[in-house]
Amino acid sequence: MSAICNRSRVSSCLIKRLKYHIAMVSNRRSFTTSEGHRPAIVNKRSLDILHDPLYNKGTAFSMTERNRLDLRGLLPPNVMTTEQQIDRFMADLRRLETQAKDGPSDPNALAKWRILNRLHDRNETMYYKVLIANITEYAPIVYTPTVGLVCQNYRGLYRRPRGMYFSSADRGEMMSMVYNWPAEQVDMIVVTDGSRILGLGDLGIQGIGIAIGKLDLYVAAAGINPQRVLPVMIDVGTNNEKLLKDSQYLGVQEHRLEGEEYLAVIDEFMEAVYTRWPHVIVQFEDFQTKWAFKLLQRYRHNYRMFNDDVQGTAGVAIAGLLGAVRAQGRPMVDFPKQKIVVAGAGSAGVGVLNAARKTMARMLGNNEAAFESARSQFWVVDAKGLVTEEREDIDPEVRPFAWKANEISRQGLKEGASLVEVVRQVKPDVLLGLSAVGGLFSKEVLEALKGSTSTRPAIFAMSNPTKNAECTPEEAYSIVGDHIIYASGSPFKNVDLGNGRIGHVNQGNNMYLFPGIGLGTLLSGSEIVSDGMLQAAAERLAGYMTEEEVLNGVIYPSTSRIRDITKEVAAAVVKEAIQEDLAEGYRGMDVRELQKLNEEEILEYVENNMWYPEYPTLVYK
Ligand SMILES: NC(=O)c1ccc[n+]([C@@H]2O[C@H](COP(=O)([O-])OP(=O)(O)OC[C@H]3O[C@@H](n4cnc5c(N)ncnc54)[C@H](O)[C@@H]3O)[C@@H](O)[C@H]2O)c1
């Protein structure tokens, strides 16, 4: 009897050990060591810890930690839980809510930004906890549209520096300067030269706010560790006359560098950051169009970089355009039949045009003839009207979309035709604005769109911030009709159509893609961001919405789902990088392990590598 017992004890012990072994092996495969649960090794104590927002826990430092880290007496004696801390902070922030309204009309938007910014400066863990838990409410504060207002008023709002500044005066010094940044590892840089901030023009050094806002989303949506992000401003001067004369302007008060001199500064910056952090991903943001394409071409084959305004926006627009086709009750492959009028031919507009044409061509057979025929689905209108081959000094990026004079005259149109004439003659399925001109889709233009041959005309008023939207959702729904699809770059409230019906407002903003593109590139270890990876990201976003949602006019997810969609997009990017043989692995995950993962395991791998704000145990060393 006892022998049997012993034997069964031995076998249950063996089973336990086997189970443990299997768990260890599968843990190793899926790399489940969550970002938030490792202790943090710090080499500072006392006030240095309290002044370090990355490690600070404020009143949440436990008594034992206060003893260990020489904090006794430096904090109010009551030890608070994280929840108590957040409640206290939120009560303060929400005091402003009582009279709060939407977007830029919100009189308290800047005040909220200040409160959040102060929290960002003193306790990053708490800041991101607040942001993630309330992303729909506060993305419009730390990101578009309020961040635009912040950049415009930056000199008054500036308190603590954040990120790095490289100026034209730093030529020859950048390689050493880059070592002044305290972090040994940087995963994500967002860099701007401040030359085209949203639709607000040249804001010079004040544009750093955009890089900070984008990185806030990298942390909140993509779970990039805030210790490994770096906002960068390259200050090559400004052509904003007001700033040039402003005695309190914080940047270089000279006209912008041009030509080779400009390129030399950007080259030096790229060389410096890639020397110190060879695996960093650099997102170019809000560079004026004349440099956006040139810099992208210059660096994209040798560095891990992308341009968000050109490539991120293109992907988001493609996803929305495919959603608009589905919303008509048609399959996505009907996309090449859509007639699309694009108002605005800058970095964003041209990025969308190229990507939409390629997507159509792929659906039509992916050959030269398909690419050629897709061209005739687009009408481009810029500040000088409809673009045709008769245009003098035509921008080479726009030339492929210029109509031939004889073709266009057959449509009753000519070079320079106004937007309203174009919409009247073309009767487009889609009217897409990336013009930075608020109200461009005037009553007349929207009236003309009523003649659209589509069962559900789609209006994309994508310019930012709110006041630059080509039309408001109220205008679109009330003039064109309840059956439209509407998307805007900045957030607006849904429209009440009466009788309990809602006119849905989609936010068509590159925030649904750039965090996932960055995270996916990082975790794949790919040394470049390929067209295929960008396409995979856009397709994942397009497929994210259910049939029921798109039929109800919902073509983009709500911001509350941004962390989930970002995870999905990142997984699609990783998968594509593996398929293209670009993946090289990341940290403990080598490329052979990566190649073995199935779709579900890729998602798990992504999720396990997303940082989440939790106070780690601090260990002094
Ligand atoms: N929603 C998004 O995710 C997103 C992404 C990127 C850019 N944007 C927005 O797109 C806008 C444009 O960005 P960009 O980099 O292309 O800027 P840009 O200044 O380079 O381009 C603006 C374009 O609009 C054209 N334009 C000006 N007035 C016009 C008019 N009256 N009619 C038709 N076209 C006109 C200009 O000729 C130019 O081609 C900005 O407001 C930016 O915030 C939105």
Ligand SMILES: O=C(O)C[C@H](O)C(=O)O
């Ligand atoms: O910043 C945004 O909100 C989107 C886009 O990158 C823009 O430049 O407008």
Ligand SMILES: [Mg+2]
């Ligand atoms: Mg931008």
